[in-house]
Structure formats: C-alpha cells, structure tokens
Amino acid sequence: MSPTEKRKAASAATSTEEADPSSSSAAKKSRADVPDAETTSDSITDVVSHLHNLLQTKEKELKEREADFDRRVKSFESTHPSIGSDNDVIQLNVGGQTNIAVLRNTLTQFEDSMLAAKFSGRWDDSMEKDRDGNIFVDEDPDNFSLLLKFLRMRMKNNNQGGSVPERHRPKATYEFCSMLEYYNLMQGVYGHTWVGDKDAFTCEEIAYGTLSLCSKTSDDSTPELTTVVFPHRLTGLKLLEFTAEFEKGATGSVGWVEFNDNGADTAPSCINLTRSYPNGVFLNIAERKAYGPNNNNNANTILGENLRMNHTETATKLVCRRVGGTHKTQRKYSIELVDGTKIDATLIDPEPNYGNCVLPIIAFSGKVTVSGLRYAIGEL
Numbered sequence: 001m002s003p004t005e006k007r008k009a010a011s012a013a014t015s016t017e018e019a020d021p022s023s024s025s026a027a028k029k030s031r032a033d034v035p036d037a038e039t040t041s042d043s044i045t046d047v048v049s050h051l052h053n054l055l056q057t058k059e060k061e062l063k064e065r066e067a068d069f070d071r072r073v074k075s076f077e078s079t080h081p082s083i084g085s086d087n088d089v090i091q092l093n094v095g096g097q098t099n100i101a102v103l104r105n106t107l108t109q110f111e112d113s114m115l116a117a118k119f120s121g122r123w124d125d126s127m128e129k130d131r132d133g134n135i136f137v138d139e140d141p142d143n144f145s146l147l148l149k150f151l152r153m154r155m156k157n158n159n160q161g162g163s164v165p166e167r168h169r170p171k172a173t174y175e176f177c178s179m180l181e182y183y184n185l186m187q188g189v190y191g192h193t194w195v196g197d198k199d200a201f202t203c204e205e206i207a208y209g210t211l212s213l214c215s216k217t218s219d220d221s222t223p224e225l226t227t228v229v230f231p232h233r234l235t236g237l238k239l240l241e242f243t244a245e246f247e248k249g250a251t252g253s254v255g256w257v258e259f260n261d262n263g264a265d266t267a268p269s270c271i272n273l274t275r276s277y278p279n280g281v282f283l284n285i286a287e288r289k290a291y292g293p294n295n296n297n298n299a300n301t302i303l304g305e306n307l308r309m310n311h312t313e314t315a316t317k318l319v320c321r322r323v324g325g326t327h328k329t330q331r332k333y334s335i336e337l338v339d340g341t342k343i344d345a346t347l348i349d350p351e352p353n354y355g356n357c358v359l360p361i362i363a364f365s366g367k368v369t370v371s372g373l374r375y376a377i378g379e380l
Contacts, residue, residue: 048308051339052308052339055338055339055340059338084104084119084120084121084122084124085104085121086103086104086105086108087103087104087105088103088104088121089101089102089103089104090102090103090104090107090119090135091132091133091134091135092134092135092136092137093129093130093132093134093135093136093137094137094139094141094144094145095137095138095139095140095141095144096130096136097141098141098144098145099134100144100145100148102148104119104121105155106148106151106152106155107119107151108120109151109154109155109158110184110185110188110208111208112184112207112208112209113183113184113185113188113208114182114183114184114185115183115184115185118183139179140175140179143175143176143179144179146170146176147170147176147179147180147185147189149170150164150169150170150189153168166193166234166235169189169190169235170189171236172190172235172236172237172377172380173380174377174378174380177237177375177377177380178377181375181377186373186375186377187208187209187373188208190235190237190375191205192205192211192230192370192373193230193231193234193235194211194213194228194229194230194362194370195228195229195230195231196226196227196228196229197226197227199216200215200216200224200226201213201214201215201216201226201228202214202216206369207371209371209372209373210369210370210371211369211370211371212367212368212369212370213226213228213362213364213367213368213369213370214366214367214368215364215365215366215367224365225252225253225273225363225364225365226363226364226365227273227361227362227363228361228362228363228364229259229359229360229361229362230242230359230360230361231357231359232357232359236380237375237376237377237380238322238357238375238376238379239322239360239373239374239375239376240321240322240374240375240376241319241320241321241322241372241373241374242319242320242360242370242371242372242373242374243317243318243319243320243370243371243372244317244318244320244362244368244369244370245315245316245317245318245368245369245370245371246285246311246315246316246317246364246366246367246368247315247366247367247368247369248311248312248313248314248315249311249312249366250285250311250315250316250364250365250366250367250368251285251286251311251364251365251366252273252284252285252286252362252363252364252365252366252368253273253274253282253283253284253285253362253363253364254273254282254283254285254318254320254335254361254362254363254364255273255280255281255282255283255291255320255333255335255360255361256280256281256282256320256322256333256347256358256359256360256361257273257277257279257280257281257282257358257359257361258277258278258279258280258347258348258350258356258357258358258359259356259357259359259361260356260357273291273361273363275291275300276291276292276293276294276299276300276301277291277293277294278293278294279293279347279348279350279358280293280347280358280361281293281303281333281335281343281344281345281347282335282361283304283307283318283335283343285309285311285316286311287305288305288306288307288309289302289304289305289307290302290303290304290305290307290335290343291303292343292345293345293346293347303343303344303345304341304343307337307341308337308339308341309337316337317337317338318335318336318337318338319335319336319372320333320334320335320336320360321333321334321336322334322376323344324346329349330346330347330348330349331346331347331349331358332344332345332346332347333345333346333347333358
C-alpha cells in the first residue's frame with residue numbers, strides 16, 4: 001500500500017470512529033466487563049460462604065424444631081399419662097400358638113423403642129385381642145420368646161447393677177433381627193460394641209442408641225489418639241452406617257479400614273489414621289484431608305483436601321456409610337459431611353477365612369458422640 005493509500009485508510013477509520021463513537025467505547029466497555037481471575041475467585045468464595053452460612057441457619061432451625069417437637073411430646077405425655085402400671089401382668093397370644101404372661105416393665109425397659117410405646121398402657125384398649133382377651137402379637141413364637149428371655153435377663157441383671165454378657169445374648173439371625181428392627185431394639189439387644197484400649201477412653205450411653213466416647217488425657221497432658229473399632233465377631237453383625245460427631249476442640253479421624261478381627265478386645269495401636277492404608281478410606285479432621293486405599297505403603301492417596309471444617313471453632317459431624325456392593329465382593333464406602341461434601345472409595349471385602357475385615361474405625365482425642373447405627377442384617 002502506498003503512503004497515499006495508507007493516509008486515506010487512516011482518515012477513513014478516524015471518520016468512522018467520529019461518526020460512530022459508540023463502537024470504540026463499546027469495545028472498551030466489553031474489555032472492562034471481563035472479570036479478572038482475582039474477581040472470579042472472590043465471587044466463588046462469597047457464594048461458598050453464603051451457602052455455608054445458609055446451611056448453618058437451616059441446621060439451627062432444624063434443631064429448634066426438634067426441640068419444640070420434644071417439648072410437645074413431653075407436654076402430651078404429662079397430660080396423657082400411661083394408664084398402665086409397671087407391675088401389670090400382660091397376657092399375650094404370640095403367633096396364635098403361644099400364650100405368655102409378662103410384666104409390663106419387662107416390655108417397656110427400652111423407653112424409646114416401639115415395643116415400649118406399644119405396651120406403655122396407652123393403647124391397651126385399641127390393640128388386637130383374641131377371644132380370651134389376650135393381646136395378640138403377630139410374631140414368630142420362637143423369636144419373640146428369645147426376645148423375652150433376653151429382656152428378663154437384662155431386667156434381673158440391671159437390678160443387680162450388671163448387664164447381659166455378649167455371649168449370652170441371642171444369636172443374630174435375619175428373622176430375629178428383622179423383628180428387632182421393627183421394634184427399634186437392635187441397639188438395645190446388641191448395643192454399641194466399640195472396642196479399644198480400655199485404659200485410654202471412657203464409654204457412656206447418654207441416650208438410647210447414642211454413645212459418648214471420651215479419651216483420657218495422658219500424664220503430660222499431651223493429646224494422644226485413642227483408636228476404637230466396631231468388630232462384628234461379637235455378634236456376627238456388620239454396620240452399614242454410623243454417625244460420629246466430634247465436639248468442638250476434639251480431633252482425630254473416622255472411616256473404614258481393614259484389619260484382623262481375630263478376637264482381640266483392643267484395636268491395633270499402630271492404626272492412627274495419619275496416612276493411607278492399602279484397604280481403607282477415612283477422613284482426618286485436623287488435616288482436613290480424606291485418604292483412600294493405596295497398595296504402596298510409602299505413598300498417600302488423597303481423595304480430598306482443604307475440606308470445609310474447623311475443629312477448633314465448631315463441632316464436626318460425619319456420616320459414614322457402606323453404600324454399594326454385595327456380599328463377598330468389592331464394596332463402596334462413603335464419608336459425608338453435614339455440608340454435603342462426600343468422599344467415597346471402593347474397598348475389597350477380604351475372605352473371612354483370613355480373619356480380616358473392613359471395619360468402622362474412629363481415632364480420636366477429646367469427645368466423640370456416636371449414633372445412628374444401621375446393621376447389615378441382610379447378610380446374616
């Protein structure tokens with residue numbers, strides 16, 4: 001292009017811009033509208049913070065509603081007291097085959113169970129009865145008799161300051177445990193069987209189905225992790241789900257790890273959940289990391305990090321589930337935070353002949369509340 005032609009082109013461009021100045025300003029505005037990386041990052045942080053605050057608000061509202069519901073229930077119970085006495089003798093017709101006489105307080109000793117609610121005395125007039133006036137219980141006579149035998153033993157042992165030893169509890173079968181689930185008695189009969197170093201922690205049932213684990217402080221006041229597991233060898237029952245809540249200031253890890261369930265009453269002290277294990281998935285609260293299975297003991301498999309939790313400021317609540325797989329196959333396990341963050345991994349279910357099992361495990365310093373147990377009764 002000749003110099004003359006270049007001058008003409010420049011003059012034309014200038015004329016166009018003067019004729020339509022909005023085209024230049026629009027281009028500048030378009031460039032100005034493109035957010036930089038820092039602005040985008042701040043926006044995402046604001047959204048996440050808003051969602052977290054919203055979740056905390058909803059959780060607070062839910063707790064307030066639960067408290068209000070509890071108050072209403074107590075008010076109802078105070079104005080509609082049980083018409084039954086603990087010493088009432090109740091005549092039962094079980095399955096149309098067996099007639100049983102039992103004290104009311106034997107049936108109602110687990111106050112939060114459906115069995116206790118049914119035989120509280122409020123519903124005696126509305127329950128089904130046979131021609132002789134006996135309350136009809138539509139259950140297998142053998143299974144219900146096993147339950148009554150346990151309840152009677154527990155009543156006697158409680159009066160003497162003891163409990164029913166594990167070896168004297170009913171054998172866990174699918175039919176029996178299905179009946180227990182219906183009456184909300186699984187945890188009443190089989191309880192929480194978390195085991196570990198008995199000198200390192202205390203264990204207390206603070207409500208039906210809810211257990212408080214509290215580690216003991218060493219002499220030098222140095223926080224040490226106490227490890228407990230839920231073995232299935234004692235009852236033959238495996239867990240499908242449990243909820244662990246670390247109180248504010250408590251720390252540790254929780255999840256699922258394979259180890260030998262050979263009958264020992266303590267968890268291996270070497271399992272402190274600070275690195276990946278070949279067949280395990282767990283979340284470390286202090287590190288805010290989730291570890292997955294790794295066949296190389298010299299490396300870690302990180303499934304998640306920088307998770308939204310701060311154990312020094314708030315309690316940390318997690319729900320651990322076995323969410324997939326069938327008996328004697330690979331299974332998927334998950335750990336979920338209250339904000340919806342979910343970590344999952346597939347673990348190998350070992351052959352039972354080797355004595356190894358994938359078991360729920362908690363390593364903690366401080367106080368942890370465990371609740372919401374669900375059992376894999378379909379595998380019995």
